[in-house]
Amino acid sequence: MKNQLSRIILILAAVALALVFLYPTYEDYRHRQNILALSGPDSLIYFEQNEDGILQARLNRIKLGLDLQGGMRVVLEVDVLQLMDDVAKNKDDNFRSIVAEVRAESETNDESVVPLFIRKFQDRGIRMSRYYGNIRDSDELIAAFLGDETDKAIDRAIEIVRNRVDQYRVSEPNIQKQGGRRIIVELPGVKDEQEVRQLLRGTAKLEFRLMRDPDIAYRVMQSIDNFLVGKVAGDTAKPAADARPQDQKPRDALAELTGGATSAGSDTSQEGKFTQEHPFFTYVIPDQRNSGEGYVEEKNRDRVIRLLARPDIQRLIPTDFEFLWSAKSFSSSDGKKFYTLYATKKTPELTGGVIVDARASVDPEDNRPIVNMEMNSEGSREWARITGANINKRVAISLDNSVFSAPTVQNKIVGGRSRITGMESPGEARLLEIVLKAGALPAPVAIIEQRTVGPSLGEDSIRSGLSATAYAFIFTVLFMILYYRSSGLVADAALLFNILFILGVLAGFQATLTLPGIAGIILTIGMAVDANVLINERVREELAGGKTMRAAIDAGYDKAFSAIFDSNITTFLIGIILYQFGSGPVQGFALTLMIGIAATMFSALLITRVIFNLLTDRNISPSFG
Amino acid sequence: MRFFKKTNIDFLKPRRTMYLLSAFVIAAGVVSLFVKGIDYGIDFRGGTEIVLQFEQPLEIGELRTALGTTGMSQSEIKTFGSENNILIRTTEQGEGLIVGDRIKNAIQEGFPDSKFIVLKEDKIGPKIGEELRRDALYAVIAALVVILGYIAIRFKFIYGVGAVAALFHDVLVTLSVMSLLDGVFPHLNLEITQEVVAAFLTLVGVSVNDTVVIFDRIRENLKIYRTMSLGEVINRSVNDTLNRTIITNGTIFVVLLILLLGGGEVTRAFSFALVVGTIAGTYSTIYIASAIVLDWSLRKKKIPA
Numbered sequence: 058m059k060n061q062l063s064r065i066i067l068i069l070a071a072v073a074l075a076l077v078f079l080y081p082t083y084e085d086y087r088h089r090q091n092i093l094a095l096s097g098p099d100s101l102i103y104f105e106q107n108e109d110g111i112l113q114a115r116l117n118r119i120k121l122g123l124d125l126q127g128g129m130r131v132v133l134e135v136d137v138l139q140l141m142d143d144v145a146k147n148k149d150d151n152f153r154s155i156v157a158e159v160r161a162e163s164e165t166n167d168e169s170v171v172p173l174f175i176r177k178f179q180d181r182g183i184r185m186s187r188y189y190g191n192i193r194d195s196d197e198l199i200a201a202f203l204g205d206e207t208d209k210a211i212d213r214a215i216e217i218v219r220n221r222v223d224q225y226r227v228s229e230p231n232i233q234k235q236g237g238r239r240i241i242v243e244l245p246g247v248k249d250e251q252e253v254r255q256l257l258r259g260t261a262k263l264e265f266r267l268m269r270d271p272d273i274a275y276r277v278m279q280s281i282d283n284f285l286v287g288k289v290a291g292d293t294a295k296p297a298a299d300a301r302p303q304d305q306k307p308r309d310a311l312a313e314l315t316g317g318a319t320s321a322g323s324d325t326s327q328e329g330k331f332t333q334e335h336p337f338f339t340y341v342i343p344d345q346r347n348s349g350e351g352y353v354e355e356k357n358r359d360r361v362i363r364l365l366a367r368p369d370i371q372r373l374i375p376t377d378f379e380f381l382w383s384a385k386s387f388s389s390s391d392g393k394k395f396y397t398l399y400a401t402k403k404t405p406e407l408t409g410g411v412i413v414d415a416r417a418s419v420d421p422e423d424n425r426p427i428v429n430m431e432m433n434s435e436g437s438r439e440w441a442r443i444t445g446a447n448i449n450k451r452v453a454i455s456l457d458n459s460v461f462s463a464p465t466v467q468n469k470i471v472g473g474r475s476r477i478t479g480m481e482s483p484g485e486a487r488l489l490e491i492v493l494k495a496g497a498l499p500a501p502v503a504i505i506e507q508r509t510v511g512p513s514l515g516e517d518s519i520r521s522g523l524s525a526t527a528y529a530f531i532f533t534v535l536f537m538i539l540y541y542r543s544s545g546l547v548a549d550a551a552l553l554f555n556i557l558f559i560l561g562v563l564a565g566f567q568a569t570l571t572l573p574g575i576a577g578i579i580l581t582i583g584m585a586v587d588a589n590v591l592i593n594e595r596v597r598e599e600l601a602g603g604k605t606m607r608a609a610i611d612a613g614y615d616k617a618f619s620a621i622f623d624s625n626i627t628t629f630l631i632g633i634i635l636y637q638f639g640s641g642p643v644q645g646f647a648l649t650l651m652i653g654i655a656a657t658m659f660s661a662l663l664i665t666r667v668i669f670n671l672l673t674d675r676n677i678s679p680s681f682g
Numbered sequence: 683m684r685f686f687k688k689t690n691i692d693f694l695k696p697r698r699t700m701y702l703l704s705a706f707v708i709a710a711g712v713v714s715l716f717v718k719g720i721d722y723g724i725d726f727r728g729g730t731e732i733v734l735q736f737e738q739p740l741e742i743g744e745l746r747t748a749l750g751t752t753g754m755s756q757s758e759i760k761t762f763g764s765e766n767n768i769l770i771r772t773t774e775q776g777e778g779l780i781v782g783d784r785i786k787n788a789i790q791e792g793f794p795d796s797k798f799i800v801l802k803e804d805k806i807g808p809k810i811g812e813e814l815r816r817d818a819l820y821a822v823i824a825a826l827v828v829i830l831g832y833i834a835i836r837f838k839f840i841y842g843v844g845a846v847a848a849l850f851h852d853v854l855v856t857l858s859v860m861s862l863l864d865g866v867f868p869h870l871n872l873e874i875t876q877e878v879v880a881a882f883l884t885l886v887g888v889s890v891n892d893t894v895v896i897f898d899r900i901r902e903n904l905k906i907y908r909t910m911s912l913g914e915v916i917n918r919s920v921n922d923t924l925n926r927t928i929i930t931n932g933t934i935f936v937v938l939l940i941l942l943l944g945g946g947e948v949t950r951a952f953s954f955a956l957v958v959g960t961i962a963g964t965y966s967t968i969y970i971a972s973a974i975v976l977d978w979s980l981r982k983k984k985i986p987a
Binding site for chain 2: 124132134164254503504505506507508509510511513514517518520521522524525528529532533536539540572573576579580582583584586587590591594597598616619620623624625626627628630631632634635637638639640643646647650682
């Protein structure tokens with residue numbers, strides 16, 4: 058039977074696909090068990106050896122929601138009124154009383170702030186151009202300007218939060234914009250709540266720092282390299298280093314860098330020899346063009362950060378010298394991601410408060426993206442002095458200590474209008490615009506929702522969720538066999554495939570499994586039975602009517618179809634509505650419910666049918682109890 | 683094995699009595715809702731909620747005294763799942779996360795010897811709560827409208843009305859039972875949270891599932907038994923599908939019961955709503971959805987257009 062064959066192929070393909078999607082989840086589980094079984098340094102070595110596999114598996118496994126693995130979810134909202142207050146000029150008593158009024162009213166009232174704010178001005182007959190824009194601007198123009206400022210503020214706030222979260226090195230953070238004014242930040246597995254809060258508040262710190270001379274930068278790196286292999290640092294660093302006795306410290310520091318994985322002496326290859334002689338330069342590749350930059354592969358970044366933070370390494374670094382990381386990574390030709398390590402002065406030349414405006418645009422002459430930056434008069438004076446004294450030197454622009462750009466000073470800039478070139482794409486220019494403005498204009502945000510789930514509650518939830526699923530499954534399986542005999546067994550097989558498909562689809566879509574999601578699976582187990590019950594009851598009726606087994610099965614499936622179809626469609630529609638209106642946990646439930654319904658239709662209608670056909674073709678009569 | 687051999691029970695005969703029974707349960711629930719008010723969870727109310735796990739049980743009265751220093755002694759304080767877990771909830775709003783910090787500090791000062799860990803901490807701004815309430819209402823209305831439309835198209839309009847009336851009934855009965863039992867048993871917190879609203883929508887799904895199966899049988903039997911009256915056909919259909927009704931709803935019921943008893947504190951109110959809803963849904967398929975279809979058709983016959 059051709060039809061039968063193509064059905065079998067379809068089923069096998071679906072099963073294979075589900076297994077492929079689930080494989081990383083299994084791998085992740087296996088690695089974690091292995092790491093747990095090993096202790097301390099052994100587990101670190103294991104991690105080193107399997108790092109690529111572990112990271113790959115972690116990326117593609119079924120993700121657990123915050124309610125299951127613990128963590129923090131924060132919803133931030135841009136405080137529009139505060140922003141209106143911040144960007145206004147010539148503020149007087151009238152202005153302040155309006156702000157206070159709007160603040161009081163917006164607490165109770167649903168109207169959005171900008172229209173309410175504008176109406177208050179119109180009620181009092183005050184032109185908004187007194188505080189915003191040019192004196193001749195109409196209120197409509199200013200309303201548009203204020204709306205625009207709100208949009209930009211949210212982008213700034215997102216960039217600031219992303220930059221900080223990135224530095225905090227949370228694994229798998231999720232930062233997204235919701236609607237026009239909100240940011241959702243999800244930080245799984247975060248334990249220290251206090252630290253996270255610091256990430257989310259406070260004004261961003263924008264700084265202009267001069268880069269250290271490339272030669273000095275290289276000498277500092279060299280002294281760290283020497284220190285790590287046990288050579289006493291020479292004239293490169295502070296003289297204090299001379300007094301240090303040859304103790305175990307470099308060994309510790311070395312272990313920090315290499316993760317203790319180096320088996321000394323056994324590696325005789327060229328590469329191995331270089332690693333032994335120059336451990337620091339193995340991990341931090343100095344720029345060949347002598348720019349004083351170092352490049353660190355993404356996977357080594359944490360280690361280099363830890364190494365540089367060590368007091369014995371800090372002692373090798375001169376005063377007024379600091380290593381700063383680039384905010385974004387770049388990809389090399391072989392696809393590896395690298396971060397740049399910049400050597401800058403510790404004291405900033407200027408801070409972001411002097412910036413009045415920044416705009417990304419395009420150079421009319423060569424169509425390259427540029428950013429125009431404008432400073433206030435005080436900043437302009439300083440800027441002229443700094444640029445004048447440092448022509449052909451580089452200035453690092455950093456936000457919260459991450460470097461976003463390090464342009465070279467071309468000439469003395471008088472008047473405060475600077476042009477930054479050298480961006481690779483318009484996107485990069487837009488990012489720099491956001492960063493420059495983030496330092497100048499705070500993006501006032503308020504925490505309007507915060508949910509923390511402690512890791513122990515998460516573990517509890519997983520445990521009770523899984524055991525409830527297991528019990529529900531066992532009960533259903535046993536009951537079906539008891540009630541329908543061998544055809545119950547067929548239904549159970551379909552149920553098993555069903556669960557496999559649900560998990561496979563979850564993994565394939567990179568969806569997140571939440572506790573309500575597990576509840577959705579449990580409910581699906583209960584409802585999946587319904588399709589088989591409908592079919593089996595029909596087959597029983599047809600058998601009672603005197604049909605042969607094969608005819609009864611065919612009729613049973615035909616007649617049960619409309620009921621199965623209509624009832625599942627209605628439930629599926631509910632799933633869509635739940636997904637649309639619900640937030641976080643509810644969406645997780647809706648998703649598994651919908652996947653479950655689709656999987657149920659597939660396994661109950663197709664898989665059981667194929668099994669029955671295979672049996673009757675071989676003249677084996679299944680029992681319907 | 684089978685539960686029922688061919689049955690011929692006149693299910694629809696006592697439907698008037700059953701209307702009264704449903705009305706009675708709902709009326710009791712409405713009274714309870716008015717007296718107790720709807721026990722909204724933190725999601726819908728806004729405020730701060732903290733669940734702390736202590737090493738040994740603490741007196742709730744003492745905790746309240748300790749909280750007195752913050753001016754939040756009116757907060758709701760109760761156990762959460764076990765004796766050692768304490769839930770503290772206040773509708774007080776403050777900037778950022780200050781309210782939660784004040785609670786934790788006050789307890790640390792009041793009980794310097796008791797260590798605790800934070801199991802859960804939620805802060806919901808006042809506007810969020812309002813928005814979630816509105817979204818939940820929209821979701822329930824949208825679900826009912828969609829179902830009315832789908833069933834009206836696949837069957838007849840009056841079937842859609844019957845199904846939606848049954849769903850209204852199920853939601854109201856479940857809400858009533860939850861309101862009546864809330865706070866009656868220790869450790870059973872039946873607040874209306876986002877998850878419970880999801881449970882309402884799910885029970886709407888499960889219940890309509892059940893209704894559609896019987897409607898499907900009625901649709902089929904109307905073509906087979908052309909001489910039978912509608913009442914007889916409906917009864918015949920309910921009898922035909924009786925085994926399926928018992929098995930499917932029984933399985934779902936047991937599975938949900940497992941979730942209720944073993945699924946942990948977080949899903950408790952959720953699974954409770956579904957357990958009650960499953961019973962209500964099974965019942966309403968016969969005594970609300972089918973009964974309305976029958977009574978409507980009988981009335982139309984009496985008053986010929």
